[in-house]
Amino acid sequence: MAYRYMDELPVEALVRYKAKLDIVGLHQCPYKLKADEWTNNPKQWPKIEYPDVYHYLINTPGVFSQQPKANHRSLEAYNFFVSGWVQTVLHIKVGTNTVLKADVKPSWRVTEDCHHSWVAVDNSACVLTAHCDCMAGLGESCSHIGALLYKMEAAVRLGYTDSACTDVPCQWNQCFTKKVTPSPVARINFYTEKSQQQSPSGEAPRNGNSSEIINPHFRTWKFV
Ligand SMILES: [Zn+2]
Incomplete structure (x- = not known):
């Protein structure tokens, strides 16, 4: 779907989309660029920091609306990242700008296809514009x-954009949740094989009274 995305846009949406491409200096929709034109190398990413992310999502006017995006809900997207929804980030250089793209899993239906997001950043780490093929994507945030x-932002904070070696940042970039299979809570095993072996009964470890179960690899779960 993504390859023909631009061809299938309604006229008004197409005008907005072309305005974004003009800002970046793109002559072609990023969804149509060939796979071998994209690079996986966090060392070449722009050094975006949290204020840059906040400024774009909240203060920067939309290309078309000219109004600040003020998308406070998108700030919660940090959970999407730490949950592993963002797949490998790839980039291309367009003059002095950088376009970065990634497939991102939808939040509420783990079996649904990924959305396809891209952002454009200039050489001073200012986010110029962004797009996604989800319903809200034309709004840029x-x-x-x-x-x-x-x-x-995490790659910069963790030092992967400054790493002397290329392999480690690339491996980190490819580390995400590949597939989550929905299952009833009763069937979910919250314990590692090692922690179950340490329990004399071989069952999930419990803490004193039976109302509290300790998962040493994550957090304390309490049942009320
Ligand atoms: Zn989206």
Whole structure:
């Protein structure tokens, strides 16, 4: 779907989309660029920091509306990133600008296809514009775009954009939740194999009274 995205846009949406491409200096829709034109190398990403992400999602006027986006909900997209919804981020250079794209899993239906988000950033780490093929994407600040920006911000904060070695940042970039299979809570095992082996009964470890179960690899779960 993404490849023919621009061809299938309604006239008004197409005008908005072309305005975004003009800002970046793109002559072609990023969804149509060939796979071998994109690069996986966080070391070459612009050094986006949290104020840049906040400024874009909240203060920056939309290309078409000219009004600040004020999309406070998209700030919650950090959870999308830490949950592993953002797949490998790839980039291309367009003059002095950088376009970065990633597939992002939808928040509420884990079996649904990914959304396709891209952002354009100039060489001073200012986010110029962004897009996503979800329903909210034409507004330039959906949660998938926010999640992509948070992954880029994390790479800078964790030092992957300055790393001397290329392999480690690339491996980090490819680390995400590949597939989540829905299951009833009763069937979900919250414990690692190691923690169950440490329990004398082989059952999930419990803490004193039976109302509290300790998962040493995550957090304390309490049942009321
Ligand atoms: Zn989206």
